[in-house]
Each structure stands twice: as C-alpha cells, then as structure tokens.
Amino acid sequence: KSNPLFHLPTNHLKPISLLAWSLLLKTMTEAQRHCRENYKDLATIRDLEDLETLKTLKRPIHSVSFTTSRAWIGLYHYLDNWRWSLPNTSYYKPGETEFRRWDSGQPNNYLNKEHCTIMQNTKGLWHDAMCEHTLFPVCFDVRGEILKLLRENVLLWGFWRPL
Template identity: 30%
Template sequence: ITRNLYVAINATCTGNSSQKYVWIYEHRTWTGAQSYCREKYTDLASVRNETKHQQILNVTHYHVWIGLHRNRLWSDQSNSSFTYWLPWTQGIAAQPDNGISVPGQRGSQHCIAVALQYFGQWTDESCFASLPFFCYSGELIYPL
C-alpha cells in the first residue's frame, strides 16, 4: 500500500494575492519535485521572508526541497533578498558551498533544501537527492 501525505498551509502574500503551501511527503529529486508541483499546483515553494520560512518549519521536521536553484533564483524565476543559509558549523562548511566539503559532490550541489536538523537553515544539495518537498498554489508571480 502506498500512502502519500499532503499538508496544506494558507499563507498570505504581499499585495492582494494569496498562496497556499502544500507539503508533499513523497521523495523526489529536485527536478521531479518541480515537475510534480507545476503539474498539480503552481511551482516549488518560494520562501521570500521569515514568516513564510517559519510556516514551513512549523509543518515538518524533515530535510525538504524548496524552489531555490542553481542560479539562486526561485523556480518561478522570481528573486528575493531573503536567505537563510547555514553558516559554518563544526564539520560543515558555510552554505552554499557547492559540495566543496562532500567527497564526490564538489561542484555538483545546485539545488536548495531546508535542513531541519540545522534549525531550518538552507543547504545546497545534489539535485539528484530524493527529498520530500513544498509546493505552492496560487497566483503565479512571474510567467514561466
């Protein structure tokens, strides 16, 4: 029996639009997660401020994909000045490090996850890792 867990979170965006975050507890690569979100919702979650970041942290205690990618733009092509990168901690390089401290991954970490074991700070990961993820539904801010 396959069971999928979906959790919806209502979030108010700036202006008159609203977004709903949806946590998908299904392990996929970053690209697989993006395709799923675009097919069923709007896109992978864009975390543009501390309030939205906290909404994600309130739902899950897993390492999860968000919509930030290689060029540090959101999956929906929007940008944001808000970041929450993991700073240097004992044994772990400051993020993003593009895999510099991970054997076999140097230069290949282009996708961003919220690392719940590090208090929700962001890490760059191999896009081929399989993680649960957050989608959002609502008004598309930038056309694809």
C-alpha cells in the first residue's frame, strides 16, 4: 500500500537525483545492495553542486546535519583506481567520474584495508574506510516528471537543475 507524501510536478525542470538517507546501519556491501534494490545505487557525487546539496540533507534522528555523521557514498577502490559504484557511463558528463573531495591525508588505505568511501564533517570531506564498518548509506535515484516520496526508514530529498 503506497500513499506518497506529496507529488511534485517538475515538467519545467530536469531531474538530476533523488537522494535517500537510509536509517538502517549497513556495511558497504549491504548498503550497495540496499540502494540497488530500492533506488539506483549509492550516492554518486559528480561535482561541487552535488556535494553542496548532499551537505544540506538533514537526518531525522536528533535533527542533526548529514555531515555531522559519517555515511557511505558510492566511491570504492579497485585495481589501483577509485571508481563510482554506478557503472553506467551515460549518467556522467565528461570529467564527472573524476570529482573527488578527499580530506587532508586521505585516502590513506590504512593497513591496506580501506577500500570504501565515507563522507563526513560539515565540509563534506571524504575518508577511505574499511568496507566492513556499519554506517548509514546515502542512495540516489533519477526520477521522471513526478516525484513520489514515501519509504519506510528513509529520508528522501529531491533536487533538480533547470533544463
């Protein structure tokens, strides 16, 4: 049974992303599975505008800002390269797969065991982390003209850019 919280017509705007903050702690593998089953994938941050939008998200728990806590985003280390978990290249414009916002001294691959990425602190800076940690995932999806918001245990946030 699905009753959307609201419908938002967006026929004059191009949908870029719907971000969903899950309130369920998950490892990176569990987070990616959750995001792929319920949305598109873990959050992909393509530029500073995406980063700034993500930094404005509010977690419903204690009404604290997204970036005062740590959360999984979809960047991971594989074969000496950092890659976004969404492999569909049609989603990206030139250069967008290369955007990074590492904190000072990051990534450091501590003990050669940090192959996943978390976003934390008010600057939205990233750290590499062990994929086995349990953190909140941030998922994203691309929607059509009508955005319907209703999920259990999630906070949804849609944002658009003009056509």
